[in-house]
Amino acid sequence: MQYSQVDAEAKAVARKFDVVVLLSTFLALIAGFHVHQMLVAGDWSFWVDWKDRNWWPIVAPIMEITFPAAVQAVLWTRFRMPIGATLCCLGLLFGEWMNRYINFNGWTHYPLNFVFPETFIPAAVVLDIVLMLTGNWIVTALVGGELWGWLFYPTNWVMIAPFHLPVEYQGSLMSVADVINYMYVRTSTPEYLRIVETGTMRSFAGGVTGVAAFFSAFVSVCMYVPWWLMGAHFFGSTKFFKTYESASTEVKHA
Amino acid sequence: MRKRVMRMMGRAGALALLGMILAGPTNRLWALGEKSQEGFLRMRTVIFYDTQFSGRKFKVGDDMTVTGKFQLLPIWPKEIAFSGISWLNFFVPGPQFLREGTWINNRFMSCSELLELGGTYEYKTIAKARYPGHWPVGIMLSMKDAGPLIGPSIYVDVEGSHEGFTNPIKTLLGNTVNLENYGQSRMLMWTLVTTLIGVAWLGFWVGRPFTSRLGVVAAGRAKELISGADKTVAVVFALGTIGLIVVANVMTASQFPHTIPIQETIIRNAPLPPEPSRVEAKVLDATYDVPSRTLAFRVEVHNTGDRPLVLKEFTTANVRFLNEQVPGNTWNPDFPEVYGGAMKITPSEPVAPGETKVLEVVLASAEWENQRLTMYHETTNRFGGLLFFSDPTGARSIIAVADQLVIPRFGVTQM
Structure with a gap:
């Protein structure tokens, strides 16, 4: 057998192994990140009438910079791959769409325009690029975390703007999103349970979205740090493995 | 080998079962779960009455109207928070019906409303059939901090197809979507x-x-x-x-130059003005006999009106007991509530104007067990409900029993 043939086979096997590793990681991230997201910010993602300009841009980015930071830490420090945040957010979006399409729409007949998920992918790509260009996780936390918070609402406003058109319904002023919530019965979530803006930020002259995005960006910076550290020093750690030299003779012979 | 084959067959069976569940039709639901709530919660918070559903068979696109009244009992259980912030829900497993509107005391409920303790409210809900199937539908009052308080429900059949179903509304900018x-x-x-x-x-x-x-x-x-x-x-x-x-x-x-934020507010809704009452009534004591599944209580009644009165009905937790000795006061299968059975009242004669007398009311019914209303299992052994008195003209006087202690009788001597 020629050396080049062996080399080609080795490369092919390595590539297959790459696919297995990447696919497994992707599937694990879909499960883990999606469950996390549903538990900490689920309703804002599930329902169009929760996608307000105050709480949604605060809660969603803060709670969802977590996994991207940790996965970035592993993939950057161990593989020099600037794809951690993008991989996470693509996985999250895939999981969300499976859930919304099969469960919410297929089984219970909620229209997709009521239950579509938000997207973090543009912010995730930017977060990955900031890490790649700076090569420094603290700068990434400061700059990337800020951009993460600031980009969230404008990214999603493109999709939700039509649902904020005003409607006079039965003599009441409602947004299209409010009417959808009213008509497409959601028995387990009465109206008062919605955590949406209630006019408590009027001292900012109605500039709710900017204040929310600023606060969200600031806390996203803060959230990035512990999750990066957790990723780098726990998930990405190899200290739990013994080196070949420290293995017993029996193991070496085996 | 045999074990392996059995294991494989078991796995294949489980997979097939899972596949059938996943691929199965989702146009039928067999249970609602209202009985999972504790008895005291259902008997002593909100009592729904006069509930009427406009039908049980609909086509996709048809309107269904639900009307009725409810009273927030004046002595609310200490164990359950009373915030008054309420949302009159129309419950259905997913949006198989579209809620076109709910009105409380003739006022459109666009947002949560602040309701008053002891208040009686009249409501109307109009819902449009959206998906074909066999659906449980009903009324439920959700109250902040207290949770869902379930009203009467029925099963309805919706025929037709969802295909082509539209739900147009006009925005304030003039376009219809x-x-x-x-x-x-x-x-x-x-x-x-x-x-x-x-x-x-x-x-x-x-x-x-x-x-x-x-x-x-x-x-x-x-x-x-x-x-x-x-x-x-x-x-x-x-x-x-x-x-x-x-x-x-x-x-x-x-x-989209003109957009508005999500609308969120709370509107206070005053209760209906109190109806003129021709009776004063007070429950003196109550027992629940476990072997015979019988709630019995004595009620002191004083007729303050100028016509004789009879006790026609006791309603609690969507279960109705009727005094069938009153002519025409019999069970109608169209009632959305559960039929508890006949009330036995001693003495059975009407209470004369100005008279005060003690009535013994006996409600023997398996529904106490079926509906899980046997409170001796619970930490608070009290019952509530509404007593309906009526005079010969049909005028009603409604008395709330809000907090009466019940002594269980077990019927055996335990060592």
Whole structure:
């Protein structure tokens, strides 16, 4: 057998192994990140009438910079791959769409325009690029975390703007999103349970979205740090493995 | 070998079962779960009465009207918070019906309402059939901090097809939109565009060897893995992504110049004015006989009106007991509540004007057990409900029993 043939086979096997590793990681991230997201910010993602300009841009980015930071830490420090945040957010979006399409729409007949998920992918790509260009996780936390918070609402406003058109319904002023919530019965979530803006930020002259995005960006910076550290020093750690030299003779012979 | 075959068959069976469950029709529901709530919660918080559903068979697109009244009992259980902030829910397993509107005391309920303790409210809900199937539907009062308080429910059959169903509404900008799919193609397109950015970025990197980079990084040669060209591509990606969002927002602002935030407020809704009462009634004591499933209580009644009165009905937790000695006061299968059975009242003669007498009311019914209303299992052994008195003209006087202690009788001597 020629050396080049062996080399080609080795490369092919390595590539297959790459696919297995990447696919497994992707599937694990879909499960883990999606469950996390549903538990900490689920309703804002599930329902169009929760996608307000105050709480949604605060809660969603803060709670969802977590996994991207940790996965970035592993993939950057161990593989020099600037794809951690993008991989996470693509996985999250895939999981969300499976859930919304099969469960919410297929089984219970909620229209997709009521239950579509938000997207973090543009912010995730930017977060990955900031890490790649700076090569420094603290700068990434400061700059990337800020951009993460600031980009969230404008990214999603493109999709939700039509649902904020005003409607006079039965003599009441409602947004299209409010009417959808009213008509497409959601028995387990009465109206008062919605955590949406209630006019408590009027001292900012109605500039709710900017204040929310600023606060969200600031806390996203803060959230990035512990999750990066957790990723780098726990998930990405190899200290739990013994080196070949420290293995017993029996193991070496085996 | 046999074990292996059995195991394989078991797995195949489980998979087939799972497949059938997943692929099975979702147009039928067999249980509602209202009985899972504790008895004291259902008997002593909100009592629904006069509930009427406009039918039990509908076609897709038909309207169903539900009307009735409810009273928030004046002595609310200490164990349950009373905030008054309420939302009169129409319960149905998913949006198989569209709620077109709910009115409380003739006022449209656009948001949560502040209701008063002891108040009686009249409501109407109109819902449009949307999906064919056999659905349980009903009324429920959700109260902040207290949770769902369930009213009467029925099963309805909806025939027809959802295909072609539309739900048009007119916006204040003059255009009519179909809420079944409004904004959907825009949302899908933007999701696709932004996802493609992510996929392209991911593809740019995972097209290279992946796991072997672990060794290169471990060998301290990480810098070799990212080239200047990579950085140029990254800058293009970042600027392009941010630029796309800016452009899309500018376009969105020009397409939708008039938008409003999600509307959120609470409206106070005063209860109905109290009806003139011709009776004063007070429950003196109550027992629950466990072997015979019988609630018995003595009630002191004083007729303050000028006509004789009879006790016609006791309603609690959506279970109705009727005094069938009163002519015409019999059970109608169209009633959405549960039929508890006949009330036995001693003495059975009407209470004369100005008279005060003690009535013994006996309610023997398996429904105490069926509906899980046997309170001796619970930490608070009290019952509540509404007593309906009536005079010969049919005028009603309703008395709330809100907090009466019940002594259980077990019928055996325990060691």
